[in-house]
Amino acid sequence: MMLFANARVFDGSGRAPFSGEVLVKGNRITAVGETGTLRRGDAELVDCAGATLMPGMVEAHAHLSWPSSIGRIFDAMVLPPEEHLLVTTRNARVTLDAGFTSAYSAGSLGPRFEIALRDEIDGGWVPGPRLRASSLERLPDGALGMKADKNHASGPESLRAYVREMAKAGVDSIKFLLSSDDAFTPGGSQKLTYSAEEVAAIGDEARKQGVYLACHAQAAEAVKRAAKNGFRIVYHCSHADEEALDLLEEKKDQIFVAPAVGLLYTRAYEAGKWGIKPGTKKDMGAPATLERMQKVYPKMRKRGIRVLPGGDYGFPYNPIGTNARDLQWFVELLGYTPVEALVAATRLGGELMGGGDKLGQIKAGYLADLLVVDGDPTRDVRVLQDAAKLSLIMKDGKVHKRTAKLAKRAKERLA
DSSP states (O other), rough: OOEEEEEEEEEESSOEEEEEEEEETTTTTEEEEEEOOOOOOEEEEEEEOOOOOEOOOOEEOOTTSOOOTTOOSSSOSSOOOHHHHHHHHHHHHEEEEEEEEEEESSBSSSSSHHHHHHHHHHHHHHHOOHHHHBBBOOOOGGGGGGGOOOOOOSSHHHHHHOOOOOEEEEEEESEEEOOOOOOTTTTTGBBOOOHHHHHHHHHHHHHHHHHHEEEEOOSHHHHHHHHTTTTTTEEOOOOOOOOOOHHHHHHHTEEEEEEEHHHHHHHSSSGGGGTOOSSGGTTTTHHHHHHHHHHHHHHHHHHHHBOOOOOOBTTTBBTTTOOHHHHHHHHHTTTOHHHHHHHTTTTHHHHHHTOOTTTTSSTTSSSSSEEEESSEEEEEGGGGGGGEEEEEEEEEEEEEEEOOOHHHHHHHOOO
């Protein structure tokens, strides 16, 4: 058992932080109380010394097989498969190091990379976040410099067969590109890639097979088709019109949205080293897309649509491990308060993972995914970008990281 004492508790619900303590037994939170109200017993003491205790964060747009991460940058998207799988495994650890104890995949670059990785993580053999594993990213020919998978079928019956195949393989989620993207071809964000009949078949078969659906949807009609056909999470939505917003609001208890604003910002303003400059073709429409999102997402916020951080990390100019920057962009670009951004990354993220009754909050009976942060992210979310400020990272009741400073405080309290 562990007792987190003398903490400033942000429980993920959205309520104001309070001075409190939290008891963990096994992989569960067993009690939460005001300071001095919980019995320690034989629990190990963790003296937070006024630091913030909060739920672990959820990365809602994870690409663990996108190669680049902090400390290891690749100027390529595809590697030899043996190396690529090892890099993907490292990226899982880097994500956890950044305070993200859960990750919902937005597509893989290896057919079984994430299925194998999820099972290794769940078995306790490699460190990483809780993972909702995805299928291959269904990219159009030429996107990211790759050839389209020849097995990517078209037609309602062929797509049903594809969904069955992926479900049998063991994925948790299947991602489709319901529209293209300006990064793939000029004006691509307005081009639909599947017919209404095909999307309906995908949605129906996924329900039968019990798998989640995710989609890249820039065009308004793509967003509408996703909302009508049971997609769990819709990425980007930059061209969403009022009708699309109405549908998302109508389905707000079943659907999630993630803008992936992190990639857009870095591509627009921080990718000069890679020859990507604003106002040139190489910016791939990022500044314009970002401008559209700054108009669309405040409307979603007002409508109560569940919008989550997750910024397409894994490109060389947007490496894995910098994921917490998305919370900053939610505040500075999209109009969210720091607390709203934190709730999106914790409680709402837990709901996305399918664990809203056990994940994403500090609450008795919930899974013990916890962070101790030297600072106050409810006032300034940027503190979460500093790995040195993450004094403790716990996932499933097991300590992944604890700084010497935090361990020393516990010993001093015991003396």
